[in-house]
Amino acid sequence: MTPSVLFVCLGNICRSPLAEGIFRRMAAEQGVEVEIDSAGTGDWHLGHAPDHRAQAVADKNGLDISALRARLVTPEDFRRFDHIVAMDASNLANLEAMRPDDASATLARLLDFADGVDLIDVPDPYQGGPEGFDETFRLVEAGAKGLLDAIRERS
């Protein structure tokens, strides 16, 4: 069966849409079939396109994430996806708190998969300047690369 991954952050307008876009492109480039989506644990931006700074850093890296729209994580996501991948410890704690008893998804943090990165969390870039988004892109790309390697090895 096609493996599936849901990327989760707080607002689903900065980090997880970048993760979705980066991972989708990487999987396509490597010819790996995988179902990919992203969602947030907070409801402030439901239905919104990614933050303009996230779109700008994506553009700068040849990636168009403008069509993505923010949505909330649902209990059904825990049965539908094989892997739910949080951007930071707080997202992971929120996911653990809402995890239904019959969940089948594994929960992990993106940077658990990143090689050569000292951080364990992708910092929330929302309150900072645009330069924070370059760092977000770099960290998410490192995590996505390791995650794709792990999925390829398992299937």
Ligand code: 4NP
């Ligand atoms: P994200 O960033 O979790 O990477 O999408 C945030 C976006 C919005 C808010 C916080 C973080 N907010 O508080 O509205």
